Amino acid sequence: MTPTLISERAPAVAAPPADPRRRPRLADLGTPLLYAASLSTALVLAGLLIALVGQSPWDAASAMYDGSLADGAAIGQSIDQAAPLLLVAIGSVIAARAGIFNIGQEGQLLVGASVGAAIALFTPGPGPLVLILALLGAAVGGALWAAIAALLFYWRGVAVVISTLLLIFVANQAVSYAVNSPSLLREKAVAGQVTTSQTDMLAESVWLPRIGEYPDFNIGAGIFIALVLAVGTSVVLVRSRLGFRVRMLGLNPKAAHRAGVGAVLIGGGALLASGAFAGLAGGVMLTGSGHRMQDGFADNVGFDGLLVALVARDKPMLAVPVALFFGALRAGGGFLSATGVPRYIVAVVTALLVLATVFPAAYAEVRRRRTAGA
Amino acid sequence: MRPSPQASDTAVTTPDPRPRAGDDQPTAPSVLSAPIVQLLGIGKRFGAVRACEDVSLRVQAGEIHGLLGENGAGKSTLMKILLGLVVPDTGRILLRGEPATITDPSAAAAHGISMVHQHFSLVDRLSVWENVVLGDRGRVDRDRARTLVREVGRRYGLEVDPDACVEDLSTGQRQRVEIVKCLRRDPGVLILDEPTSVLTLEESRELFTVLRRVVADEGKAVILISHKLDEIVHATDRVTIMRQGRVVARRATADTDVRSLAREMVGRELSKWTAASAVGALDALIEPGTGEPTGGTALLDVREPAAAPAPDPRPPAGEVRLRISDAHASTTDRRPLLRGLTLEVRAGEILGLAGVEGNGQAALGDLLSSLLPLSAGRVEVCGAPVVAGRPGAMHAAGVGIVPEDRHVSGCVLDMSVAENLVLADLSSVTSKGLLSRRRMAARARQLIEEFEIATPSPDTPMRQLSGGNQQKVVLARELAAQPKVLVAAQPTRGLDIGAIEYMTERLHAAARSGIAVLLLSTELGEILTLSHRVAVIHRGAVVGEMDRADVDTERLGLLMGGQAA
Numbered sequence: 001m002t003p004t005l006i007s008e009r010a011p012a013v014a015a016p017p018a019d020p021r022r023r024p025r026l027a028d029l030g031t032p033l034l035y036a037a038s039l040s041t042a043l044v045l046a047g048l049l050i051a052l053v054g055q056s057p058w059d060a061a062s063a064m065y066d067g068s069l070a071d072g073a074a075i076g077q078s079i080d081q082a083a084p085l086l087l088v089a090i091g092s093v094i095a096a097r098a099g100i101f102n103i104g105q106e107g108q109l110l111v112g113a114s115v116g117a118a119i120a121l122f123t124p125g126p127g128p129l130v131l132i133l134a135l136l137g138a139a140v141g142g143a144l145w146a147a148i149a150a151l152l153f154y155w156r157g158v159a160v161v162i163s164t165l166l167l168i169f170v171a172n173q174a175v176s177y178a179v180n181s182p183s184l185l186r187e188k189a190v191a192g193q194v195t196t197s198q199t200d201m202l203a204e205s206v207w208l209p210r211i212g213e214y215p216d217f218n219i220g221a222g223i224f225i226a227l228v229l230a231v232g233t234s235v236v237l238v239r240s241r242l243g244f245r246v247r248m249l250g251l252n253p254k255a256a257h258r259a260g261v262g263a264v265l266i267g268g269g270a271l272l273a274s275g276a277f278a279g280l281a282g283g284v285m286l287t288g289s290g291h292r293m294q295d296g297f298a299d300n301v302g303f304d305g306l307l308v309a310l311v312a313r314d315k316p317m318l319a320v321p322v323a324l325f326f327g328a329l330r331a332g333g334g335f336l337s338a339t340g341v342p343r344y345i346v347a348v349v350t351a352l353l354v355l356a357t358v359f360p361a362a363y364a365e366v367r368r369r370r371t372a373g374a
Numbered sequence: 375m376r377p378s379p380q381a382s383d384t385a386v387t388t389p390d391p392r393p394r395a396g397d398d399q400p401t402a403p404s405v406l407s408a409p410i411v412q413l414l415g416i417g418k419r420f421g422a423v424r425a426c427e428d429v430s431l432r433v434q435a436g437e438i439h440g441l442l443g444e445n446g447a448g449k450s451t452l453m454k455i456l457l458g459l460v461v462p463d464t465g466r467i468l469l470r471g472e473p474a475t476i477t478d479p480s481a482a483a484a485h486g487i488s489m490v491h492q493h494f495s496l497v498d499r500l501s502v503w504e505n506v507v508l509g510d511r512g513r514v515d516r517d518r519a520r521t522l523v524r525e526v527g528r529r530y531g532l533e534v535d536p537d538a539c540v541e542d543l544s545t546g547q548r549q550r551v552e553i554v555k556c557l558r559r560d561p562g563v564l565i566l567d568e569p570t571s572v573l574t575l576e577e578s579r580e581l582f583t584v585l586r587r588v589v590a591d592e593g594k595a596v597i598l599i600s601h602k603l604d605e606i607v608h609a610t611d612r613v614t615i616m617r618q619g620r621v622v623a624r625r626a627t628a629d630t631d632v633r634s635l636a637r638e639m640v641g642r643e644l645s646k647w648t649a650a651s652a653v654g655a656l657d658a659l660i661e662p663g664t665g666e667p668t669g670g671t672a673l674l675d676v677r678e679p680a681a682a683p684a685p686d687p688r689p690p691a692g693e694v695r696l697r698i699s700d701a702h703a704s705t706t707d708r709r710p711l712l713r714g715l716t717l718e719v720r721a722g723e724i725l726g727l728a729g730v731e732g733n734g735q736a737a738l739g740d741l742l743s744s745l746l747p748l749s750a751g752r753v754e755v756c757g758a759p760v761v762a763g764r765p766g767a768m769h770a771a772g773v774g775i776v777p778e779d780r781h782v783s784g785c786v787l788d789m790s791v792a793e794n795l796v797l798a799d800l801s802s803v804t805s806k807g808l809l810s811r812r813r814m815a816a817r818a819r820q821l822i823e824e825f826e827i828a829t830p831s832p833d834t835p836m837r838q839l840s841g842g843n844q845q846k847v848v849l850a851r852e853l854a855a856q857p858k859v860l861v862a863a864q865p866t867r868g869l870d871i872g873a874i875e876y877m878t879e880r881l882h883a884a885a886r887s888g889i890a891v892l893l894l895s896t897e898l899g900e901i902l903t904l905s906h907r908v909a910v911i912h913r914g915a916v917v918g919e920m921d922r923a924d925v926d927t928e929r930l931g932l933l934m935g936g937q938a939a
Contacts, residue, residue: 239811241804247789248797254783258743258775259798260766 034360042356046349055341060349067335068328072217074335080289082327083222084109084281088305089312089319090226090233091277096314097237098270099250104149104164105278106302107171108142112279113286114175115141117185117199117293120206120286127205134206135225135283142279143272145171150268160271168302179293187292198294208288222284227320229277234316246270278302304330311358322357329353408471410435410595411456411487411563416465418451425451426462427619433563436589438596440610440627442603442639444870448619449599453565457489458482470562486562490552490569492868498541505540506555526558530587531580545731546577553584564588565597568868570605573731576931582609601870603632603639615639640871692721694757695890696773696859701751701762703737711737711746713914719859719890724881726893726905727916730934734914735894739778739863742892744768756858769798774857776848778864778894784848785836792818792832795851817854825850826876842873849880860884863894878904898930910934 047057068078088105095102116138123130148167152158178184180197187200212218237243249256249266257263281301290297308326312319329350337346411433418426426448433439443449454460456467458476467474469485476482496505503519523536532550540548549569556564566585570578582605585596600606606613607627615623615638623638696719703712712734719725729735740746741753747763754760755771762768768775777784785794795818796803803813818832827846829839836844845865852860862881866874881904885891895901901908902925909919910933918933 239809240807241800241809242807244793244800244809248786251788252783252786254743254745255786255797257745257765258769258783260744260769262765 031360031364034363035357038356038359039353042352046352049345049348050341053342053345055339059339060336060341063336063339063341064332064349066332067338068332071215072212073215074331076212076217076219077331077334078324078328079219079223080327081330082323083220083226083288084285084301085305085308085326085330086223086226086230086319086323087281087284088278088302089308089323090230090316091274091281092306092309093312093314093316093319094233094237094246094277095270095274096309097250098246098267099253100267100271100274101161102146102149102164102271102274103161103306104146104167104171104302105274105281105306106298106300107164107168108145108275108278109282109285109302110168110171110175110298111145111282112138112140112142112275113282113297114178114185114293115279116283116286117202120202121185121200127203131206131208131287134287135280138283138286139276139280142282143276145279146271146275147268150271153271154264154268175293175297176295179295185293196294199292202287202291206287207291208284220284220288222288225280225284226323229280230316230320237316242266278305281305307354307358311354311361313361325357326354409433409468410470411597412468412471413452413456414466414468416452416455416462416467418455418460418462424619426455429465429616429619429621431614431621433595433597434612435562435593435595437611438585438589438598438609440606440613441597441599441616442601442606442613442635443616444601444639444872447616447639449616450567452616453489453567453597453599456482456487456563456565483559483561486560487565488556488559488561488563489565489567490549490556492567492569494548494552496540496548496551498539500540501536502534502538502540502543502551502554503536505551506536506558522558523554526554530557530584532557532584546573546580549573549577549581557588561594563595563597565599567599568601569598570600570602578605585609601639603635606635607632692723692888692890694718695721695755696892697754697757698738698741699752699754701741701753702749703741703746703762704749711914712741712748712751714751715911715915717892717909717916717919719892721858721890722885722888723906724885724891724893724904726895726901726908727911728898728901728908728930728934729896729911731896733911735863735896735911736778737914738911739775739861739894740783742768742773742859742861743775743777743783745783766798769855772856772858773861774852774855774859775861776845776852776863776865778867780844780848785844787835787837789836790833791822791827791829791836791839791847794836794847795821795832795854797851799851799855821850821854825853825880842869842876845869845873845877849877853880853884857889859890859892861892861894864896865893866895866897866900898927 047061050057050060066074068074088109092102092105116134119137120130120134123133125133145167146164149158149160149163152163153160176197179186179199182189182195185199187195187198189195208221210218210220235243237246245256245261245266248259249261249263249270253263256266282298285297285301286293304326305323308319308323312322333346333350336349337343409432411431413429413431416426416429416431418424429448429452431439431441431452441449441452451460455462456476458478458481461477467476469487474485476485476487482488497508500508503516503523506523507514507519520536523534527533527550530553532554534543534547534550534554538547540551543551553564553566564585569581573581585598586609588594589596598606598610607630610627613625613627613630613635614621615625615635617639625635697717699716701712701715702710704710715734715738717725717727727735727738737746741748741762744763744765744767752759753762753768755768755773758771760767760771760773775784781787786797789797792814796814800809803810803817815832821827822829822832825846827839827850828843836847839847849865860881862877865877865881869877881891881893885906893901893904902922906922907919908922908925908930909916910930911917912934918929920929
């Protein structure tokens with residue numbers, strides 16, 4: 001750049017491996033090809049699988065399309081699916097940037113949603129206020145669930161990956177117990193009706209507002225919450241002092257410690273924030289689409305959101321398109337299973353497509369390490 | 375002429391290289407006709423950087439061949455080419471007269487070329503014999519491996535306990551394990567990359583004795599990569615000098631001296647103190663007055679003493695800035711690191727803390743980086759106690775540090791130069807919680823200029839800077855915070871002469887401006903060049919202290935070895 005910056009007797013700066021001119025050209029050519037190749041491989045495999053269970057791959061493909069992109073309603077469906085994924089992903093990004101690998105979003109989401117449901121069901125008051133309280137409560141619930149892992153790590157050194165993962169199972173059982181116990185969240189008995197293990201339907205006044213009417217384009221407000229938070233998180237991480245400290249901690253904990261960044265405060269805070277985002281995702285799912293808690297409520301959104309963060313390489317803004325893609329996959333997959341393709345095949349097909357999107361980045365990383373190591 | 379009296383009594387018995395061709399070396403005549411390694415016209419470019427250009431190197435069996443040059447002169451690239459880690463653009467390799475293509479390290483190993491790298495590749499938790507056979511195929515035969523380690527050890531004087539756990543070994547012993555790893559494969563060519571940068575004087579001497587045995591007993595060849603002139607002069611038979619990717623001179627070591635080597639390596643004259651420190655010519659530092667016609671004093675003639683920033687032998691009597699009293703600390707598994715360490719550093723002085731590596735220097739560095747809590751004792755900066763181990767406490771109290779391994783706690787490699795320049799002083803570029811890019815860039819530009827940091831731009835990732843420039847970034851940041859105390863731990867390790875000179879001047883300037891400077895170093899030359907006072911650390915405690923003027927190496931050596939003196 002500016003020649004004044006380079007002192008005159010300085011030797012060549014760049015270390016040999018940094019070869020800024022040739023690398024990008026090669027990579028630019030290779031990456032789209034690699035994406036095309038891995039996506040078509042995934043599609044061929046998916047087609048074969050569907051043919052194997054006796055369905056037409058072509059019909060399946062068009063069902064995927066119909067469910068996710070064909071018309072306004074389908075696109076709205078995809079966007080609705082993307083909102084909680086994006087929220088979970090932002091949280092994962094925050095933790096990952098602080099050097100903490102939280103993989104328990106599924107559990108934090110469940111706990112958050114349950115807290116949100118309890119508030120929404122049992123708090124008297126005007127609808128919008130209760131809605132806001134429920135969403136905040138969901139975030140706090142998720143954060144508290146993550147706080148258990150933070151406590152175990154900073155107090156006893158239990159690895160966060162393990163504790164957050166195992167806490168998912170605890171959360172599953174706890175929530176299942178809550179929705180099965182009449183004294184807790186199980187729906188109230190109505191004379192002449194059998195209760196099942198789910199909560200009451202939330203009052204319509206505490207549902208998230210929707211824009212548009214079926215069968216036209218219609219979406220819930222969740223995506224706007226998620227987008228605002230994605231932008232906010234991006235700004236905080238890149239531009240603020242707090243974000244700088246979080247990144248410093250993630251990149252070099254010792255240098256951060258010396259510079260006055262407390263791992264417990266900043267790192268623990270990042271883990272709690274990550275849990276809060278997962279909990280909020282649960283709250284958005286509850287008030288935005290399901291309107292009641294039941295078994296299987298989380299439906300892998302926590303894990304898929306984690307994948308979104310991985311594919312987006314921990315960049316909040318990149319997570320937006322990735323979450324939309326994953327949302328479309330989920331919407332299309334849901335539609336596909338309605339056409340008679342077995343659910344497990346649908347799961348395998350979506351997993352193949354996810355793998356196809358993750359593979360090129362992973363492959364590039366492996367190549368980079370190989371060449372750097374030589 | 376002997377280059378220095380050290381050569382005769384301490385380092386190695388430098389054999390006269392010329393009778394080598396005679397009949398007392400039965401293998402010599404046949405080997406002489408075809409050099410064991412011959413590189414012809416080697417060229418290698420990395421993008422715009424020319425690492426090697428038309429380099430030719432000829433190494434005979436039975437000799438220790440020095441490869442001398444500053445960092446970045448192309449020594450390492452040349453050796454990587456010989457090891458098959460880098461493919462040359464041009465040139466040929468001949469091994470024992472036969473053309474050879476070396477495409478990867480295993481091919482190099484098959485040709486009998488093996489290298490001891492500067493950074494060890496040992497598994498700390500495994501024992502010595504396990505490390506030695508690591509990577510072998512087939513059944514693990516413990517007894518055979520242990521016998522092998524002992525046998526190789528006996529043959530070359532590399533005694534090391536095969537059952538010891540590597541993490542319990544000293545740096546010198548670890549290097550022995552690395553050498554045993556290489557020698558047990560009976561290589562024809564043994565390459566050592568800056569082997570003494572982690573060793574004490576004593577260990578270095580032992581190493582050279584070992585190398586002498588290797589080439590004498592076996593008719594092997596050793597290539598010794600170094601930028602230290604003294605050890606090249608003491609340990610090698612012939613030397614090839616590289617500068618900026620080219621061979622600038624080839625010499626028989628006996629026909630040259632430290633002074634001319636230095637000139638050829640750097641391409642210019644050096645101030646005596648830097649040169650003496652950089653090349654480890656201790657005698658020049660200890661007895662500047664004696665008129666012995668040695669290499670060391672020859673070096674003194676290079677420039678008038680007035681030109682060099684020689685430390686004032688009388689320590690200035692400033693107020694005590696840093697006081698550590700009776701500090702005790704241990705690792706999490708209860709191994710003691712500091713055992714009652716006590717020291718004081720005054721404003722305006724440089725206190726050099728000498729000692730053999732692994733005696734608590736790293737722990738002291740960690741303590742002053744807030745990375746190590748104390749189990750007993752206290753640290754005071756300017757009279758006020760500082761809580762050890764609390765994040766940022768030392769920095770807030772005014773302790774700046776250039777740490778031993780800058781990559782661990784000194785900088786964040788994946789952040790930009792500008793970001794690294796503000797790591798701990800974010801408040802100076804923050805308003806309302808948001809960082810000001812403009813102020814950060816302005817500050818970076820100012821420091822880059824002031825400290826002569828060579829970087830393409832302030833936004834360049836730290837990772838892409840050379841070691842010397844990364845060190846400058848760390849130093850610039852610490853000094854910009856206007857510290858009360860500056861700690862420099864092994865500040866010149868791995869740097870070339872230019873960078874060492876720079877560091878030396880900066881530390882002097884810091885002391886002159888009233889900062890209390892604590893220098894931790896295992897290089898006695900560096901301590902003696904820079905310090906006003908010298909203290910010795912042994913097993914986690916300061917065991918002796920003296921003014922620079924009262925230093926005698928005998929006593930220092932005894933103290934460093936743990937004997938009361």
